[in-house]
Amino acid sequence: MCGRYYRRSDKQRIAEAFRLGKLAELPLEVAPSFNIAPTTMQPVIVADRDTGERTMRVMRWGLIPVWAKDPKAMGLSTINAKAEGLMEKPMWRTPFKKRRCLVPADGFYEWKKLDAKTKQPYAFRLKDNQPLAFGGVWEHWKALDGSLEWDTFSIITTEPNELTASVHNRMPVILKPSDYERWLDTTDLERPPVDLLRPYDADLMSAHAVDPRVGNVRNNEPGLCEAFECPPNSA
DNA sequence: CCAGACGTTGTT
Protein backbone atom coordinates (compact mmCIF):
# COMPACT_ATOMS: atom_id res chain seq x y z
CA MET A 1 0.00 0.00 0.00
CA CYS A 2 0.93 3.56 -0.20
CA GLY A 3 -1.60 5.98 1.23
CA ARG A 4 0.55 8.88 2.33
CA TYR A 5 3.87 10.28 1.15
CA TYR A 6 6.06 13.36 1.30
CA ARG A 7 7.94 15.55 -1.13
CA ARG A 8 10.57 18.03 -0.08
CA SER A 9 11.09 19.33 -3.60
CA ASP A 10 9.43 22.46 -4.87
CA LYS A 11 8.82 23.17 -8.54
CA GLN A 12 12.39 24.25 -9.22
CA ARG A 13 13.94 21.16 -7.64
CA ILE A 14 11.51 18.82 -9.39
CA ALA A 15 12.44 20.41 -12.69
CA GLU A 16 16.11 19.74 -11.99
CA ALA A 17 15.66 16.19 -10.73
CA PHE A 18 13.56 15.19 -13.73
CA ARG A 19 15.38 17.29 -16.31
CA LEU A 20 12.35 19.26 -17.38
CA GLY A 21 12.63 22.03 -19.91
CA LYS A 22 10.70 25.28 -19.98
CA LEU A 23 10.34 25.73 -16.25
CA ALA A 24 8.52 29.01 -16.77
CA GLU A 25 5.66 27.23 -18.50
CA LEU A 26 5.06 24.77 -15.70
CA PRO A 27 1.61 25.01 -14.15
CA LEU A 28 0.89 26.64 -10.83
CA GLU A 29 3.22 26.72 -7.92
CA VAL A 30 4.26 23.49 -6.28
CA ALA A 31 5.26 23.73 -2.64
CA PRO A 32 6.95 20.98 -0.67
CA SER A 33 4.59 18.87 1.43
CA PHE A 34 5.43 16.52 4.26
CA ASN A 35 1.99 14.98 4.49
CA ILE A 36 0.49 14.23 1.08
CA ALA A 37 -2.90 12.52 1.21
CA PRO A 38 -5.22 10.95 -1.39
CA THR A 39 -7.63 13.28 -3.25
CA THR A 40 -5.18 16.19 -3.20
CA MET A 41 -3.69 17.80 -6.31
CA GLN A 42 -0.08 16.79 -6.84
CA PRO A 43 2.61 17.22 -9.50
CA VAL A 44 3.43 14.27 -11.77
CA ILE A 45 5.82 13.94 -14.69
CA VAL A 46 4.64 12.82 -18.12
CA ALA A 47 6.29 12.69 -21.53
CA ASP A 48 4.77 13.96 -24.75
CA ARG A 49 3.82 10.93 -26.85
CA ASP A 50 5.23 12.47 -30.02
CA THR A 51 8.23 14.53 -28.98
CA GLY A 52 9.16 12.70 -25.78
CA GLU A 53 9.52 16.01 -24.01
CA ARG A 54 8.98 15.76 -20.27
CA THR A 55 6.56 18.08 -18.55
CA MET A 56 5.05 18.47 -15.13
CA ARG A 57 1.31 18.34 -14.70
CA VAL A 58 -0.83 18.66 -11.63
CA MET A 59 -3.33 15.86 -11.09
CA ARG A 60 -5.61 14.53 -8.39
CA TRP A 61 -4.34 11.52 -6.43
CA GLY A 62 -6.96 8.78 -6.83
CA LEU A 63 -7.60 7.61 -10.37
CA ILE A 64 -11.11 8.06 -11.71
CA PRO A 65 -11.80 5.66 -14.60
CA VAL A 66 -13.15 7.19 -17.80
CA TRP A 67 -16.39 5.26 -17.42
CA ALA A 68 -17.15 6.41 -13.87
CA LYS A 69 -20.37 8.41 -13.65
CA ASP A 70 -19.71 9.53 -10.10
CA PRO A 71 -16.14 10.58 -9.38
CA LYS A 72 -16.61 9.49 -5.77
CA ALA A 73 -17.85 6.03 -6.67
CA MET A 74 -14.44 4.39 -6.55
CA GLY A 75 -13.66 5.77 -3.13
CA LEU A 76 -10.13 5.02 -2.05
CA SER A 77 -9.81 1.90 -4.13
CA THR A 78 -7.89 3.61 -6.91
CA ILE A 79 -5.18 5.48 -5.04
CA ASN A 80 -3.04 2.40 -5.70
CA ALA A 81 -2.83 -0.06 -8.58
CA LYS A 82 -1.46 -3.54 -7.96
CA ALA A 83 1.50 -4.21 -10.22
CA GLU A 84 0.49 -7.86 -10.51
CA GLY A 85 -2.74 -6.98 -12.30
CA LEU A 86 -1.74 -4.05 -14.49
CA MET A 87 -1.77 -6.03 -17.72
CA GLU A 88 -4.79 -8.16 -16.91
CA LYS A 89 -7.34 -5.87 -15.32
CA PRO A 90 -9.41 -3.76 -17.73
CA MET A 91 -9.26 -0.77 -15.47
CA TRP A 92 -5.45 -0.57 -15.51
CA ARG A 93 -4.42 -2.09 -18.83
CA THR A 94 -4.86 0.93 -21.03
CA PRO A 95 -3.56 3.48 -18.53
CA PHE A 96 -0.50 1.30 -17.98
CA LYS A 97 0.21 0.97 -21.69
CA LYS A 98 -0.59 4.52 -22.74
CA ARG A 99 -0.52 6.81 -19.71
CA ARG A 100 2.40 6.14 -17.40
CA CYS A 101 3.78 8.88 -15.19
CA LEU A 102 6.42 9.51 -12.55
CA VAL A 103 5.29 10.74 -9.14
CA PRO A 104 7.98 12.97 -7.59
CA ALA A 105 8.53 12.29 -3.90
CA ASP A 106 11.19 11.93 -1.26
CA GLY A 107 9.62 9.09 0.65
CA PHE A 108 6.43 7.51 1.91
CA TYR A 109 4.72 6.64 5.18
CA GLU A 110 3.47 3.29 6.40
CA TRP A 111 1.65 2.53 9.63
CA LYS A 112 2.68 -0.51 11.61
CA LYS A 113 -0.04 -2.10 13.67
CA LEU A 114 1.35 -2.61 17.15
CA ASP A 115 -1.83 -3.95 18.73
CA ALA A 116 -5.55 -3.55 18.33
CA LYS A 117 -5.45 0.07 19.43
CA THR A 118 -1.98 1.27 18.58
CA LYS A 119 -0.19 1.97 15.34
CA GLN A 120 3.16 3.55 14.69
CA PRO A 121 3.93 5.47 11.51
CA TYR A 122 7.26 4.97 9.74
CA ALA A 123 8.91 7.05 7.05
CA PHE A 124 10.78 5.32 4.23
CA ARG A 125 13.24 7.00 1.88
CA LEU A 126 16.50 6.53 0.01
CA LYS A 127 19.65 6.29 2.10
CA ASP A 128 21.35 8.94 -0.02
CA ASN A 129 18.41 11.31 0.60
CA GLN A 130 17.89 11.84 -3.13
CA PRO A 131 14.43 12.62 -4.51
CA LEU A 132 12.71 9.55 -5.91
CA ALA A 133 9.89 8.70 -8.28
CA PHE A 134 6.97 6.35 -7.79
CA GLY A 135 5.70 4.55 -10.85
CA GLY A 136 2.23 5.82 -11.65
CA VAL A 137 -0.56 5.72 -14.20
CA TRP A 138 -3.06 8.43 -15.01
CA GLU A 139 -6.40 8.97 -16.69
CA HIS A 140 -8.52 11.80 -17.99
CA TRP A 141 -12.06 11.97 -16.67
CA LYS A 142 -14.94 14.14 -17.84
CA ALA A 143 -18.40 14.39 -16.36
CA LEU A 144 -21.26 13.27 -18.61
CA ASP A 145 -22.65 16.79 -18.70
CA GLY A 146 -19.20 18.20 -19.27
CA SER A 147 -19.34 20.29 -16.12
CA LEU A 148 -16.23 18.73 -14.58
CA GLU A 149 -12.95 17.60 -16.05
CA TRP A 150 -10.01 16.08 -14.20
CA ASP A 151 -6.71 14.35 -14.67
CA THR A 152 -6.18 11.79 -11.93
CA PHE A 153 -3.37 9.39 -11.06
CA SER A 154 -2.65 6.22 -9.12
CA ILE A 155 0.55 4.96 -7.49
CA ILE A 156 1.54 1.40 -8.38
CA THR A 157 2.27 -0.99 -5.51
CA THR A 158 4.20 -4.24 -5.42
CA GLU A 159 5.42 -6.80 -2.92
CA PRO A 160 7.49 -5.39 -0.05
CA ASN A 161 11.26 -5.65 0.11
CA GLU A 162 13.01 -6.86 3.28
CA LEU A 163 12.89 -3.40 4.84
CA THR A 164 9.26 -2.49 4.24
CA ALA A 165 8.03 -6.00 5.01
CA SER A 166 8.69 -5.36 8.71
CA VAL A 167 6.00 -2.69 8.64
CA HIS A 168 3.59 -3.66 5.86
CA ASN A 169 2.83 -6.13 3.11
CA ARG A 170 2.94 -3.75 0.13
CA MET A 171 5.22 -0.97 -1.05
CA PRO A 172 5.11 1.53 -3.92
CA VAL A 173 7.06 0.84 -7.09
CA ILE A 174 10.12 3.13 -7.06
CA LEU A 175 11.99 3.78 -10.30
CA LYS A 176 15.68 4.49 -10.77
CA PRO A 177 16.61 7.62 -12.76
CA SER A 178 18.15 5.38 -15.41
CA ASP A 179 14.72 3.85 -15.98
CA TYR A 180 12.75 7.11 -16.21
CA GLU A 181 13.15 7.34 -19.96
CA ARG A 182 11.79 3.89 -20.68
CA TRP A 183 8.99 4.26 -18.15
CA LEU A 184 7.75 7.49 -19.70
CA ASP A 185 8.02 6.27 -23.29
CA THR A 186 4.56 4.96 -24.17
CA THR A 187 5.06 4.65 -27.91
CA ASP A 188 5.54 0.87 -27.92
CA LEU A 189 2.17 -0.50 -26.85
CA GLU A 190 3.33 -4.08 -27.39
CA ARG A 191 6.13 -3.99 -24.84
CA PRO A 192 5.23 -2.04 -21.71
CA PRO A 193 8.05 -2.05 -19.10
CA VAL A 194 6.74 -4.83 -16.89
CA ASP A 195 10.29 -5.65 -15.79
CA LEU A 196 10.42 -2.38 -13.83
CA LEU A 197 7.54 -3.44 -11.60
CA ARG A 198 9.58 -4.80 -8.76
CA PRO A 199 10.46 -3.93 -5.15
CA TYR A 200 13.27 -1.42 -4.75
CA ASP A 201 16.61 -2.62 -3.36
CA ALA A 202 16.18 -2.65 0.43
CA ASP A 203 19.88 -1.94 0.95
CA LEU A 204 19.43 1.46 -0.66
CA MET A 205 16.55 2.48 1.61
CA SER A 206 16.16 3.62 5.19
CA ALA A 207 13.23 3.52 7.61
CA HIS A 208 12.53 5.21 10.90
CA ALA A 209 9.63 5.78 13.25
CA VAL A 210 8.06 9.23 12.96
CA ASP A 211 5.72 11.44 14.96
CA PRO A 212 2.19 9.96 15.09
CA ARG A 213 0.92 13.47 14.40
CA VAL A 214 1.55 12.67 10.73
CA GLY A 215 -1.75 10.78 10.87
CA ASN A 216 -3.66 14.04 10.81
CA VAL A 217 -3.43 15.58 7.36
CA ARG A 218 -3.69 19.06 8.84
CA ASN A 219 -0.20 18.62 10.23
CA ASN A 220 2.45 19.45 7.68
CA GLU A 221 5.93 20.43 8.70
CA PRO A 222 9.41 19.16 7.77
CA GLY A 223 9.83 17.43 11.13
CA LEU A 224 7.05 14.95 10.31
CA CYS A 225 9.30 12.84 8.11
CA GLU A 226 12.26 12.90 10.50
CA ALA A 227 13.13 10.28 13.10
CA PHE A 228 10.97 10.65 16.19
CA GLU A 229 11.80 9.42 19.68
CA CYS A 230 8.80 7.60 21.04
CA PRO A 231 7.96 8.57 24.62
CA PRO A 232 9.09 5.77 26.97
CA ASN A 233 6.32 3.46 28.06
CA SER A 234 5.01 4.58 31.40
CA ALA A 235 3.91 1.09 32.33
C1' DC B 1 -24.99 -10.39 -29.29
C1' DC B 2 -26.09 -7.54 -24.72
C1' DA B 3 -25.54 -6.74 -19.69
C1' DG B 4 -22.80 -5.76 -16.16
C1' DA B 5 -18.66 -5.16 -13.86
C1' DC B 6 -14.60 -2.75 -13.60
C1' DG B 7 -10.62 -1.31 -7.49
C1' DT B 8 -7.06 -1.54 -3.07
C1' DT B 9 -6.10 -2.12 1.62
C1' DG B 10 -6.92 -3.75 5.99
C1' DT B 11 -9.79 -5.96 9.02
C1' DT B 12 -13.24 -9.44 10.39
Next chain:
DNA sequence: GTCTGG
Protein backbone atom coordinates in the same frame (compact mmCIF):
# COMPACT_ATOMS: atom_id res chain seq x y z
C1' DG C 1 -13.40 2.40 -22.46
C1' DT C 2 -12.90 -2.63 -22.20
C1' DC C 3 -13.35 -7.12 -20.52
C1' DT C 4 -16.18 -11.17 -18.78
C1' DG C 5 -20.19 -14.01 -18.42
C1' DG C 6 -24.19 -15.83 -20.24
Next chain:
DNA sequence: CCAGACGTTGTT
Protein backbone atom coordinates in the same frame (compact mmCIF):
# COMPACT_ATOMS: atom_id res chain seq x y z
C1' DC D 1 -3.60 6.23 4.50
C1' DC D 2 -5.86 8.45 9.06
C1' DA D 3 -9.13 11.65 11.41
C1' DG D 4 -13.43 13.04 12.27
C1' DA D 5 -18.15 13.33 11.61
C1' DC D 6 -22.32 11.10 11.79
C1' DG D 7 -28.87 14.80 12.97
C1' DT D 8 -33.47 17.79 13.02
C1' DT D 9 -36.28 21.70 13.99
C1' DG D 10 -36.88 26.24 15.03
C1' DT D 11 -35.14 30.52 16.30
C1' DT D 12 -31.66 34.34 16.08
Next chain:
DNA sequence: GTCTGG
Protein backbone atom coordinates in the same frame (compact mmCIF):
# COMPACT_ATOMS: atom_id res chain seq x y z
C1' DG E 1 -20.17 0.91 11.88
C1' DT E 2 -19.51 3.70 7.81
C1' DC E 3 -18.80 7.56 5.08
C1' DT E 4 -16.34 11.98 3.88
C1' DG E 5 -12.48 15.10 3.69
C1' DG E 6 -7.75 15.96 3.25
